Amino acid sequence: MKKIKNLFLISCMVAGAFLFSDKNVNAEEFKPNVIGTLTKAGDSVKVKDANKENNKYFKYVSSTDELMYLYTDAKSNDPVIEVLDKDGKLIEKYDSMSQIGGEFIDYAKTGNYYNAEIFIKLKKGEEYYFSTYLFDEENLVEYNVNLIKATKKPVVDVWYGETLYNPKKLSQTDNSIAGLKYDENNYVLTMNNANIPYALGIAAETTNIFSDGLVEIKVLGANTITADSESLLYSFESIVFTGNGKLTFKTKTDEFAPYNIINMIEANKDKVCRVNGPTIESSVRTKNIVFDVNIFIMDGGKFVYSGIQKENNILRTNYLYVNGGQIDVADATCYSDLLNTNYAEVNGGSIRASLKIFGMSGYDPFYKTALYGKDYVRINGGTIFIKYVEPDGDVKDEDISGFNAIESIHEINVKGGNIYIVKPERLQKPLEDKWIGLYTTGEKYNPEKAILFISDKANIQKGSTIDMSKVECSLEYTKCVYDGKEKKPAVNVDGLVEGTDYTVTYSNNINLGTAKVTVTGKGIFTGKKELSFTIEKPVVKAETLKVGATIKNSDYIYKVTKAGSKDGKVGEVSVVGLNKKSLKKIKIAAKVTIDGVTYKVTSIGAKAFKGNKKITSVVIGKIVKKIGANAFANCKKLKKVIINSKVLKKVGKKAFYRKGGKKLTIKVPKKLKKKYKKLLKKAKTNKYVVK
Structure with missing residues (x-):
């Protein structure tokens, strides 16, 4: 455990440093010749003649949420296993067994400590490509890649302390923090109306773990983490926030600025931070990137930052996936790219952002980017709402410049979804061509390979105001049964806030027939959108008397x-x-x-x-x-x-x-x-x- 404490100490000192592993393969060209599929315990793939120039691909399809164990069984040589994303980019590489206290585990008793092994815990239904090859090309032995259930689980500890230089371990029987419990057998950390006066850290005894949420942080009720620490939550392992509560990050003193709120950066390791249910929020000013993680997945709930970040990003990731829920940085003040990633993909949910002018001393007034994906930005669904804030003070219009609101060096691919970008009239001319586009002035821009595609199926609205009739809205339900009472189905307008961006009124919503819902724009949203639902006669319930009645x-x-x-x-x-x-x-x-x-x-x-x-x-x-x-x-x-x-x-x-x-x-x-x-x-x- 001393090793884990030291890792925390070193990592806190170099907070923010990270070397991205990056093996680029064009998405259209990545069609691997798969030699087999692993999905359940007992599955195996035989590998022959595999070297670095002739690596073999197999597919992993998760059939369970439980912890599994994948390993090679070569009698000699040094097998390597690589984990790739759906486009063929390298996520992680494993070329040896795990060690605990300097001792190799050899969990499957292969007798060859150069075999590769991985503990795997993925959401059921997730799919990944793996590749494998032998490091020594002169001795191409045959071997198998095997999948079994992990009956012996690696130890994963939760640590806490006023700083993470000298933390204490949170045991399963620890009652020192009311509302905070850790089930170390199932890797579940529960916060239930807990006021935690410490920073938290998470680390496993072994490093060979590939997961999209190894440790579940279940958030119930209203919770806070309050500490004057370099990072308020530091994790070496993948985490998933679940539950329907709220977790607020704070500092004990207003003048203290941590390096990060959440820090999950560890060299050459891609760990996942997934949000699926609760609200995670903070307004703490940081010295470095506010949320510094390798892979960020938004599935549900809210992720909110409303503080000040003058020099760095609010969220920096290698991969960003938005599938549901909402990322809300609309009330933040940030003078850098708000969401900065290598690969961004929006499939659902929403992003709310405000762009404010970068006007530090010695710099011309400049607007950065709300969503930046260096390698690509792919938008397939969901809603993105970006609002430019008019500059204060004596800023001259001719001095104003900026990047696109959504930008990439290599690929912008918009196949669907809703994008609303609002610029005040004053910014229309100086930023007239800055909406969604490629960064064409950088050294890495290649016009022959760059992709800029925006489908007609995407709903893109831009201007100084947005007509509400062009905004996508839906009702909680479109049919209901008459009962003599007023009916008010909730209106869903992804990315917008009722009361701030629009108001809702109902009419003819008691008696049988067609009821009307009017969504009226407010502020920068103008006009109206009419929706309707029907109130129908109640269907006579098919009551059934039991035999013997x-x-x-x-x-x-x-x-x-x-x-x-x-x-x-x-x-x-x-x-x-x-x-x-x-x-x-x-x-x-x-x-x-x-x-x-x-x-x-x-x-x-x-x-x-x-x-x-x-x-x-x-x-x-x-x-x-x-x-x-x-x-x-x-x-x-x-x-x-x-x-x-x-x-x-x-x-x-x-x-x-x-x-x-x-x-x-x-x-x-x-x-x-x-x-x-x-x-x-x-x-x-x-x-x-x-x-």
Whole structure:
């Protein structure tokens, strides 16, 4: 553990230093000849004749969120494994086993310490390309790349301290910080309304871990990290923020400026910072880059900075992916590129940014870039809203210049999404051509290879104001059921803030019909956008009575033998008694409808009418299959029974048995007379004649 403490000490001293590994392959040309796929424990890929000039590619498709272990099993030589992104750019390289305390692990007991090994923990469904080759080209042995479940997990520690020069380890049983818990077995750090008066650090005992979120930081309720430290959160491992709470970073004294808020830079290691749910925010002024991470993935929640950064970026990354949620730097004051990355990709969610003039002493007034991707900026979806702030003071218009709001040296590729760029009238002329474009004056710009593509499918609006009718808006729902109450579906306008950029009013939103929603622009957004939704008649719920339930109509009592419903499903019932006690003539119908549900009457229950002193005649319906025992026993005034059913299969014992009274006449279907006589006789019917 002493080693980990020293790593923190060294890293804090060189905060911000990072060497990007960069193996460029054109996205259109990267079509590797894949020799196999690893996806689950037990999968293996055989490798032959692999050297640096003839490296072999295989694919990794994550089938689980659990920790896995990938390793080579060469008997000799020195295998190398490289991890590539979807365009073929090198993310990470592993050329040896992990060490703990200077000792090789050899987790799979291969006997060759030069084998490559990686602990892998990726979000289920994620896909990566890997390549492998042998370092020694004179001894091209065959070997396998194997995938197994990691039953022995590497230790990952969480550290805390007023600074990270002399931190303490947060153990699983540590209760010293209320609301802060670490599950070291599952790598879950939970913050639940925790006020943490320390900086936090995260480090594993081994370095060979490839993950898009090894340590989960679950944020619940309102939390703060408050410290006068070089970095407020420092991690050697990939982290993912989850939960629906808020985490605010602060310093103890206003005049203290840390190097970074979050620092995840470690030489030659690409670690991921993923946000998926909570709000991460700060307004702390920093000496260096505010959020310095290698790979930043925005999946959900909010990432907000509202402080002052005079000389460096708010967010600097190697890769930036925005898939959902919101990055909000609209209230920040930054005199450098706000979001600075090598590779930027926006697929969903939103980015809000404000550009303010760079006017330090000795410099001409200058506007930097909101989103800069050196190698590429690819926008496939989502919303980007960039607002230029008019300069204060005695700045002359002819002195104003700047970069594009969205810029790259090599590639701008806009296939979709919404981009709103607003410049005050005063800036229209000095920055008339600075919107979305390539940085063409740098030494690395190559006009023969550079790409600038903007699809007609993208919704791009620019000017001193934006017409609200051109802004993409959607409703929480477009149909609802009438209940006599006012309906107000939420309006979703990615990248804009209700009350600041627009207001919402509703009309005709109580009664049946088409309701109207009016989204009215505010401030730099002008005009209106009309949306609508329908209020429909309520659909009658298909209520279902359970088997055994008792139901009634005006004359009879029934028991449900097969459930029916109001949406047309026909049930079945048995007649079990009289509801109208004065009834003399019994008529068992083929079907009855009660409370909107239709039932077939298929039987007469045991003792249903036993001992009734008023019944004189009975008509049994066409689909009655069974007459229960003693159903009409001792009905002394009963003289006539008509059985219309042609599907009667059973007459229960003594169903028509009587001790007194006149002979009973039972009329049955002519073709079934013989069969029904046997049923009646078997039931011990007495004093009767069958016709």
